[in-house]
Each structure stands twice: as C-alpha cells, then as structure tokens.
Amino acid sequence: MTLLELSGVGFAANDHAILQDVNLTVEADDYLTITGPSGGGKSTLLKLIATMISPTAGTIRYEGKDLETYDPIMYRREVSYCFQQPTLFGTDVLENLSFPALIRGKEFDRNRAMELMDYVKLQPDMLNHPVNELSGGERQRVALIRNLMYLPKLLLLDEISTGLDSENKAIVWSLIDRLKADSGVTLISVTHDEREIADAKNLARVENGHLEVVR
C-alpha cells in the first residue's frame, strides 16, 4: 500500500528554489534512506513531509489524500518528525516525555516511558533529571523516545546520529532496528552515515534540489 506520494513537489523561499520537481513514492513498511550533500534540500524535504512547511509546487499525498486537506495536528501525530539537533523543552525529562500525552488529553503512560528509556539505556531515575544536565547523546535519545511515546505510522529522522559518538549511535540504531522489526513503522531517514547508506535497501539522493532514486 502506498503511504506517501510526492508528485512534482517544489519548495522556494525568497525566489530561491530549494527543491524542484521531486517525485517519490513510499510504501507502508518501507525504510527509505535519503542522502546527499549538505544544503542540497534533504532537511527541507523532510520538513515538507512533516507539514512544518508547505510545498510551493506540486502535491504530497498521504494515504491517497492531499496533505493540504489533512488536519495538521492529527497528521503530525501519525507522521512524527525527529529534528536534527533536537531541543528538549521545560525543566526535566518527564516534562518532555509526558508532553505527547498532555496534548492528547491523556494520562502519562509511565510504563511506556520506562520501556522506551530502557531500550535507549537511560536509567529510570533519569525521568526527573533536569534537561540542562544531560549530555548531547542523552538529549538525542530523550528526543527520539519523545517521538515514540505514541507509535507513529511514519517516522521521519533528520540526521539523528550526526554528532553522536559510536556508543550513542549504536544505542539509537538498535532502537530503530527494534522499531522496524516489532512494530512495522515506516521510516524515512536522512543521513550522512556511511554504514547506514551502505546497508540501505531503499536509497535516494538529494542534490541541488533534485531527488534521484538510487535503489
């Protein structure tokens, strides 16, 4: 089943074309890796799919429906975007992990939080840890599981392992592998990581605003 379809998608800002005529189809359960040089438009492409910005040309269809007709709030709860260099908000880890429940008007699921923290090797007492005392790797891990408190259908990862040491990278990727194996989340990952690119089954390259499917 086609989950996401981009046809003739373009994005321009201040008369400068950042993406042009992007055509891409993502099937449910796919794991698409996108690579390309910095400034080529990869992050912009993910932001378009995440509805953080809207295309200036072409259409994006999600589950067969034009993205512009979706309620952005409901859509973003299904299609979760994990930022490159994410920011944690509030005072502690708990405030971050309980935010997805808060905005849905639901009770914070402590067990789910503990389970996810365990997956990414964060101690349970970290829940009340002030965010400004976390290391870069810990922040990235908290941000990632914040996106997974409610399982999305499509997870967009924007260079999430950039800047992480090998230990943190391994932790993050083991979570992604587990997610892929257990829950069938569709993934689109933007990366510069050579191993990830080499392992990718579906690979696309974005350069100078154009997307080319490699395999």
Added chain:
Amino acid sequence: MNLAVTNLSLTLVMGLVLIALWIGWHEQLGVDKDIIIGVIRAVIQLTVVGYVLKYVFRIDNLLLTLVLMLIIVFNAADNARKRSKGFEGAFWISFIAILTSTFVVLSVLVLSGSIKMTPSQIVPISGMVASNSMVAIGLCYRNMYAMFRDQRQQVLERLALGADIKNASRGILRETIRTGMSPTIDSSKTVGLVSLPGMMSGLIIAGVDPVKAIKYQIMVTFMLLATTSLASFIACYLAYKKYYNSRMQLIDLNGK
C-alpha cells in the same frame, strides 16, 4: 484650592528641560531633537486637552463623553500597535484589549460607587486605564516577538509532536502575560514607599487630606492590576495566533 502654577512659573520651570538637553548634548545621546519635539508636543497636546476637557465637563453629555473615551482608546491602541513588529491586525487586537479592560474596570468602579458617571471622573480614569493597558500590551508584543524568535526550535518541536498552536505557545503566552503585568505588580508593592503616584499626589497637592487621598490610590492600584492583567491576557491570546499560518506552521520571522 492651593494650586499656584501660573504661566510665569511654568515658563521658569521650563528651565528644567535644559538639564535634559544638556545631558543629551554632553553625552552625545542624539536625543536633543526628540526632547524638543516631546516638549512642544506635550505643551500643545495638553493645552488642547485642557480646553477640550473644560468643554466636555461643562456640557456634561454622555454621548460626548463616550466619544472622548473612544478617542483615548483609539490612540492607545494605535500606539500599542507600533510595538507589534507589524503583525497583521495588531491595531484591532490592541483596540479590543484596551476597550474591554477600560469597559470592565470602569463598570466596576461606577457600579461600586467609587466614581460617578460624570465626565470629570470618567474621562481621566479612562485615560489612566487606557494608557496602562497600552504600556502593558506594548511590553507583551515586544516580549512575544523576542520569545517566538529565540524559542523557535522549541515551538517547532512541540508542533512536530502534534501540539495545537496553543499548546505549542503555552510557555511563551505565560511568560508574555507575566511581562505585561509585572510592572504593575512591582509598583503595587512599592507604592507609597518609593513613589507617591500621580492620582494621590494630585489630590494632596490640590489640598485633599492624605488619608482620603490614599483611598483613591488604593482604588487606582486595584484598578491597574485588573487593567494590565486583562489587557495583557486578551492581547496575548489574540496575538500569538498571528505567528502561525492557517496550516499551523510557525511563520518565518526573518526580515520582520
């Protein structure tokens, strides 16, 4: 009545302006022109207002009083708008916030019997309420802009997690409303200890017993707390939406 400001004494006191001009010149602050324009405007505006008020008080007509109040609110809203960094609808948001706070506060004062429904009491109080609302809203606009610029990434993270724009802006809203209210809260703590504020000073200079004068100042303190909180609350809740487009995307502040 023991007021003794004559035209002659006022002219002599104008010498005080020279102090401000000298400091501006000595420190090369580049404010000389502004001081001179400010002084000329103050003299002309207040003279005109003095005659207008004299006329309005003498006529004692409800409709005329309401028109004067609307002019005050209009001017206050236009001034608050200038702090908005040009977001769409800033004038009307300011107008609604100032009009509502003025209406609510005046209604309570009149209904409680604190002031009478006469122009000589309604008009000056409207001016106090509107100008304090205006300052509070101006502070709110400036703070809100700075926070949406500085905390852009945090807002984006919340939106990406599926928050509505209210939840994405909650911290900014809270901090901004507090900013609008804080000068009034601070001054209510020091009132009488640091300053003898305008209304109380005016009454005392006019010869009213200080014990009676403080009652008015207490009323003003209550009134201003309500005014600034209500104006900040209304303006912030209407203004934050202007930082998003119809697709609930945070607008780009670059170039604003």
